[in-house]
Amino acid sequence: MPIYEYRCLACGHITSQLVLKPAEAAQPVCKACASPQVQRLLSRFAYHRSEASRLAEFDTRATYGPDFYKDSRNVGLWAKKRAQELGVDLGPQFEETVEKARTGKILDEL
Ligand SMILES: [Zn+2]
CATH class of the missing domain: 2.20.28 (Rubrerythrin, domain 2)
Known part of the structure; x- marks a missing residue:
């Protein structure tokens, strides 16, 4: 059922x-x-969809609640989507930064 x-x-x-x-x-x-x-x-x-499909559905104009960001995989998604919309190639450096943000390591470097 x-x-x-x-x-x-x-x-x-x-x-x-x-x-x-x-x-x-x-x-x-x-x-x-x-x-x-x-x-x-x-x-x-739906939580196990690929990042590509989550990215495709992600709406940067929408407001997402705190629950959305509790899923660490969603961190950086907004920035990626915006960049995609703007036609900006973020490159591997950005991927690395997002990965640090996801794991909290970015705080150590600030
Ligand atoms: Zn309700």
């Missing part, structure tokens, strides 16, 4: 819903604030 997950666009709460029949999943609401403004998350496997 599939479990659908929805992220509330109003409060960010993730609501899981066991879907017995697809029709019942048509109009989910946030269990925290009852907002119908929820966005379907593809699945837990």
Whole structure:
């Protein structure tokens, strides 16, 4: 039985819903604030997508909550996407800097 997950666009709460029949999943609401403004998350496997696909979907104009940045793999994603949008080649130096930021090493060098 599939479990659908929805992220509330109003409060960010993730609501899981066991879907017995697809029709019942048509109009989910946030269990925290009852907002119908929820966005379907593809699945837990979405967290294991490649960086390339996360980068492709990443919207630099969107506001991401603190939970987003708790995933260290998302650190640097914004900068990479912006650079991509601006047509800037960041080069291997940037990759290294991001890697340091992810592991917290960058703080040692400041
Ligand atoms: Zn909510």
